[in-house]
Amino acid sequence: MFPETIETDRLRLERLTRDRVDPRDLYAVASDRSPTVDEETEYLPWSPLATLRDAEERIAEFERRWDERERAEWVIRPREGEDGAGEFAGTAGLICRWDRDLVSPAVWLRKPFWGRRYSGERADALLAVAFDRLDVGVAAVPIHGENDRSYRAVERYVERHGGRYEGLLRNHAGRYDEPADHHRFSVSRAEWRAADGARTAVRVTDDGD
Template sequence: MSVGLFPDGVVTDRLRLERVDIDDAGTLDLYEHWRADAPNVDETTEYVSWEPYATPHGVAETRERAVERTDDREGAMFLIRPRDGERGAGEFAGTAGLFVGWDCQLAVFGTWLRKPFWGRGYSGERADAMFELAFDRLDLELVRVSHLPENENSERAITKYVQRHGGRRTGRFRNRVAFDDGSVHDTVEYSVSQHEWRQADGAETAVSFQG
């Protein structure tokens, strides 16, 4: 049933998103970029709730939890890879997450990108795909996305694609998220309803599902 909900892959004009699966041989590939001494890891994890990993075992556990969420119909994590014709085609560029709250008919987006892939508009293209998944395939009513107040890069990217899809900033929420290091942070949040999304028709890329 979960496979029917969450596709094996999603293809956009420039990206291929591959759903994380327990049989993937990707733990060491992920660890190469998520380990504590990986290039640019301090910058790429500055505003995320998790800390760089000390061992591959930690990455394997994260992948297992992602698969469990999919099996439990609670969400999915996808690996982002540029398609042929893009610089770095086929490389692991980052992750895209969609987490579902069925009781509230809500999807929450999350993403992480390696620094060499910043500034290409991939966050917005990934968002186009996740909106299609949340609203067209899962028929949810609302998408929520957030960033830390000091994360100006995410603020620019999120504001652009949320407005393009008819949504709006909903406000700043105090002590909204706890990080693995024990710190607690405010978030700035945005929302897009399915009705707003359909009215806006703001997708800039074609999206197709595989599986």
């Protein structure tokens, strides 16, 4: 159902599995061993990894949810010609709520790769997968109420694809066991198709090649 790899002009997204990502590499960038991880995850719904075992379990969980068609998760790597080509730049995900005809794109981008508009390019690719391949009706993007950086980035690509800002949902989610407000943006399949000029070239494959 989900493509193993997705390529855009500057990025390659590869299915996040133990075959492609060593748990030790994930632990190095997603734990307190990384000096920027607290800043990167400040508004995300997960905490930095505490142990190598946590990294192993997180990858195994991604594999399980992929197989059960609940969530697809890819590692983001800049393509050749980009600064840091081939490095672990972060992760991209699609959380599927089939009973609602809805997906939620997700992203974690490491700080050395901020400021390049990779998040928007990743979003362009995931919307293409959601609407062209999965034929989902709506993509909804929640953002922590205090995450101004992500708000601006999401606002740009949602507007580009014909979507809308739906408002602030108060105490909609939790962060470290505390209630948190969420901004919500959305794009429908019809809106995305009407904004044809905003589409970018995306190449997907199912075998990792």
